[in-house]
Amino acid sequence: AQSVTQLDSHVSVSEGTPVLLRCNYSSSYSPSLFWYVQHPNKGLQLLLKYTSAATLVKGINGFEAEFKKSETSFHLTKPSAHMSDAAEYFCVVSGDGGYNKLIFGAGTRLAVHP
Amino acid sequence: EPEVTQTPSHQVTQMGQEVILRCVPISNHLYFYWYRQILGQKVEFLVSFYNNEISEKSEIFDDQFSVERPDGSNFTLKIRSTKLEDSAMYFCASSTGLAGGGETQYFGPGTRLLVL
Numbered sequence: 628a629q630s631v632t633q634l635d636s637h638v639s640v641s642e643g644t645p646v647l648l649r650c651n652y653s654s655s656y657s658p659s660l661f662w663y664v665q666h667p668n669k670g671l672q673l674l675l676k677y678t679s680a681a682t683l684v685k686g687i688n689g690f691e692a693e694f695k696k697s698e699t700s701f702h703l704t705k706p707s708a709h710m711s712d713a714a715e716y717f718c719v720v721s722g723d724g725g726y727n728k729l730i731f732g733a734g735t736r737l738a739v740h741p
Numbered sequence: 742e743p744e745v746t747q748t749p750s751h752q753v754t755q756m757g758q759e760v761i762l763r764c765v766p767i768s769n770h771l772y773f774y775w776y777r778q779i780l781g782q783k784v785e786f787l788v789s790f791y792n793n794e795i796s797e798k799s800e801i802f803d804d805q806f807s808v809e810r811p812d813g814s815n816f817t818l819k820i821r822s823t824k825l826e827d828s829a830m831y832f833c834a835s836s837t838g839l840a841g842g843g844e845t846q847y848f849g850p851g852t853r854l855l856v857l
Binding site: 661663668669670671672673676717722728729730731732733734 | 744745774776782783784785786789797799832834845846847848849850851
């Protein structure tokens with residue numbers, strides 16, 4: 628069965644410094660992986676996704692993630708944090724079949740300080 | 742850009758009452774989903790829906806829950822007799838169904854349900 632572990636429930640960075648949000652997954656087959664972001668009182672917005680093409684995936688707003696099969700990781704990074712990046716971030720793996728359920732991690736709340 | 746919309750944004754109900762949560766998926770999408778997030782817990786899959794029938798459901802989705810696409814635009818989640826533990830944020834999502842495995846699901850802003 629698929630599962631996702633986000634290693635940090637809260638991350639705090641200063642504006643202009645790098646962001647690293649960590650995610651490990653468990654899957655019995657080659658998974659599709661996603662990062663979604665949720666700003667306060669907003670829906671879940673797709674940041675980026677990996678679907679067995681390039682292992683380094685670029686997303687919106689300068690975020691990127693690298694799929695490392697040997698480490699079963701899919702960490703999210705951004706070179707320089709902006710105040711508007713403050714939000715909750717979810718690492719997600721797709722279930723069997725692709726059309727069906729997404730399996731969410733517990734989320735990482737990112738705080739960005741001036 | 743097309744969006745998934747959900748109404749109401751907030752709903753307060755008494756235990757034992759029926760509630761209907763409404764969603765308008767993106768117009769050319771074929772797959773529809775409901776998820777929920779109990780406060781402080783993970784987002785959990787409830788059900789997926791395609792071609793007017795349920796394609797997959799979780800253990801949470803028991804006989805108290807039902808889904809329907811009553812017309813060409815709306816997708817609803819009904820809870821027949823609400824319990825305190827049904828209090829959660831409920832998210833609707835949709836996808837095209839054309840991309841094969843790993844396609845993107847687009848989420849609505851959610852309905853926060855509070856059962857008293």
